[in-house]
Amino acid sequence: MKQQKIWLSPPHMGGHELKYIQEAFDTNWISQSGFNIEEFERSLENYLGENSFVTALSSGTAAIHLALKLLNVEEGDFVICQSFTFVASANPILYLKAVPVFIDSETSTWNLCPNALEDSIKFCLKQGKKPKAIIAVSSYGMPFMVDEILEISRKYEIPVIEDSAEALGSEYKGRHCGTFGDLSVISFNGNKIITTSGGGVLVSRNQKDKDRTLFLATQAKENKNYYSHSEIGYNYRLGNISAGIGRGQMEVLEERIKQRRENHDFYQRIMADVDGISLFSALNEDFYSNYWLNAITIDPDKLSKEKLRKTFLENNVEIRYLWKPMHLQPLYKDCSFFGSGISGMLFDNGLCLPSGSNMTNDCKDRITEILSIFKN
Numbered sequence: 001m002k003q004q005k006i007w008l009s010p011p012h013m014g015g016h017e018l019k020y021i022q023e024a025f026d027t028n029w030i031s032q033s034g035f036n037i038e039e040f041e042r043s044l045e046n047y048l049g050e051n052s053f054v055t056a057l058s059s060g061t062a063a064i065h066l067a068l069k070l071l072n073v074e075e076g077d078f079v080i081c082q083s084f085t086f087v088a089s090a091n092p093i094l095y096l097k098a099v100p101v102f103i104d105s106e107t108s109t110w111n112l113c114p115n116a117l118e119d120s121i122k123f124c125l126k127q128g129k130k131p132k133a134i135i136a137v138s139s140y141g142m143p144f145m146v147d148e149i150l151e152i153s154r155k156y157e158i159p160v161i162e163d164s165a166e167a168l169g170s171e172y173k174g175r176h177c178g179t180f181g182d183l184s185v186i187s188f189n190g191n192k193i194i195t196t197s198g199g200g201v202l203v204s205r206n207q208k209d210k211d212r213t214l215f216l217a218t219q220a221k222e223n224k225n226y227y228s229h230s231e232i233g234y235n236y237r238l239g240n241i242s243a244g245i246g247r248g249q250m251e252v253l254e255e256r257i258k259q260r261r262e263n264h265d266f267y268q269r270i271m272a273d274v275d276g277i278s279l280f281s282a283l284n285e286d287f288y289s290n291y292w293l294n295a296i297t298i299d300p301d302k303l304s305k306e307k308l309r310k311t312f313l314e315n316n317v318e319i320r321y322l323w324k325p326m327h328l329q330p331l332y333k334d335c336s337f338f339g340s341g342i343s344g345m346l347f348d349n350g351l352c353l354p355s356g357s358n359m360t361n362d363c364k365d366r367i368t369e370i371l372s373i374f375k376n
């Protein structure tokens, strides 16, 4: 008999989600407004701390789209974006017919390389056009080099959109991811550390930006007693049912972070004596990752990545490639890229391993057994 599938990052309910959904049914708040939405936003604002104004939206992608709108990104504008990421970081640039400029990773956080970032800004300035935004990602939950990136942002006065879709619960120098950008994005898609089934938030630094986000997310309907619209809007608000799931999930966030970080410790233990595999880990104490996904890189001279991958799959254990960088995607092949190719090397040599907070000891034993095949 085939063993049960071990997923990469499945949802993990806390227990109170249904209660909040029931409340929505009992009071007939089934639409895109209601108490669950307010409470979900409030709990996130409490969690992130001061200067965090949260708007609940239908997805993280929608949040990035609205962040670009808030920064007045228009057709033909340059927007700088990390290349090593999920495609959702970059697609909203194309929604607005703006021009993505892709930046390589550095080797310690796998995120924006400060040197390549600065090179790209100089390149844009030489063409007489200052980039409108920098999209900085915290991949797999690992914070990007916050100090270095924010310094460049300040030096050239280009705002940062912090794509912390994967990084709720991560910290840099004791501060939460989701608080570093001029605008920050968190996703609650089904595979993230906690979920609303589908959803995301835009975190702004002031009430005015929050008001504008809500305005754009609700068809840019003006405050008049008839339907009045002067600019284009979107239907991007999160529903009250989904927000009920989010409320329940916020109650167990700390536990989920602990569980994901324990998975990382587990991988560290079982990989210690496998030659040729390096587990992606925090550079030093400044970086506190939620370890949303555990990632490895493989030395091709010592071990076959494809053999490892196939062995996992044959045992019904999900395993995936790392992000294929945007500058290597057919969709983005004509875009500029700055860097030396680190992100491409990560794609060539890396894999993502099961990292769910509900991974049982039995699952861990199966993974340990598979890896033991590769010990020498």
Ligand SMILES: *Cc1c(COP(=O)(O)O)cnc(C)c1O
Pocket (backbone or CB within 6 Å): 058, 059, 060, 061, 062, 085, 086, 088, 089, 137, 163, 165, 166, 187, 188, 189, 198, 199, 200
């Ligand atoms: C998941 C994700 C998004 C998009 O979030 P959705 O809620 O799925 O739209 C954006 N950026 C990154 C890095 C992500 O992992």
